[in-house]
Amino acid sequence: MFTSRLLACSVLLVSVGACAHTPSPTKFESAANKAIPGEFDLIQTRVYRDxxxxxxxxxxxxxxxxxxxxxxxxxxxxxxxxxxxxxSLNSSAVGFAAAQGILAFVLTAHPDFDDTPKFDENADGKFDNDGDLWHSHWVVLTPDEQCGPGALKVKDIPADAHPNLPATWPGLPLFIDSPGYEPELKGEQVRARVPLKDIGFPEAFQYDGVTAALRVNANVHSPLLCVTNVWDVTSGDLSLPATYAPQ
Known part of the structure; x- marks a missing residue:
């Protein structure tokens, strides 16, 4: 679960968009921790232009x-x-309403449901049976004590609300987008390429790295999708200390 400092920073991120830090435009590294499963033990995180x-x-x-x-x-x-x-990108960068929370790019796998209805990742002619394959999302994260002390969730969409949503929103009552960017996971590398035009060609933004498990609420209701376990945070405190710069 998040530490108290991590929670404080996450609340600050939601309200003002960033935590105090010294930006680093180059390598953003973390020491190995054998107490964490190797598949989720973050050694380095970076976002760069290609x-x-x-x-x-x-x-x-x-x-x-x-x-x-x-x-x-x-x-x-x-x-x-x-x-x-x-x-630190504004949620409006990918088609949500502005200032909704922490905008995060994620790669996920979950064998019990499919949330990419416009894409057939396993190429079997069906569009609703491949959630177990790694795939990409944009999500908006916000704190919610119903998920546990200091925990975050994917922000819910109330039943009577009609917020701005991306064209590739998968129809779930969540601030989630399924853009279809194909991930690459092999050896020690996890990678995905996001077209800069899809995020408005940003001049710069801050970022961090996290590996985590989430769980669908047993009642399939608000909160629908909670962060239940955090394996690793590259910065250690979700302070977004690294800077993407286009140069």
Whole structure:
């Protein structure tokens, strides 16, 4: 679970967009920790430009993407494993309403449901059976004590609300987007390329790295999707100490 400093910083991020830090535009490293599963032990996190793309990248101790949740045969109570890049980007950068919380790019896997209805990741002609494959999302994260002391959730959309949503919103009552960017997970590397045009060609933004598990509420209701376990945070405190710069 998040430390008190991590919670304080997450609340500050939601309210003002960043925590105090010394920006670092280059390597953003973390010491290995053998108490963390190697698949989620973050060694380095970076976001950098490669032509028309922003490349979101993690390095882990070993086995990138090899560890996934066990299927339980239903949505309620099911788990989601994730590689996360929390950013200082405004939620409006990807098509949500402005200033909704922490905008994070994530790669997730979850065998009990599919939340990319516009994409057939396993190329079997079906669009609703491949949630167990790693895939990409944008999500908005906010604190919610109903998820546990100091915990974050993917922000819920109330039943009577009609917020701005991205064109590739998957239809869930959450601030989540399914843009279809294909991830690469191999060896020690976790990587995905995001077209810069899709995030408004930002001049710069702050970011961090997180590996975490989330769980669908047993009642499949607000809060729908809570962060239940954090394996690692590259900065140690979610302070977003690294800077993406286009140069």
């Amino acid at each position: 032509g028309p793309y922003a490349v979101f990248e993690h390095s882990v101790r070993y086995g990138a993407g090899a560890l996934k949740p066990n299927a339980i045969g239903q949505l309620a109570g099911s788990e989601v494993f994730s590689y996360v890049w929390p950013t």
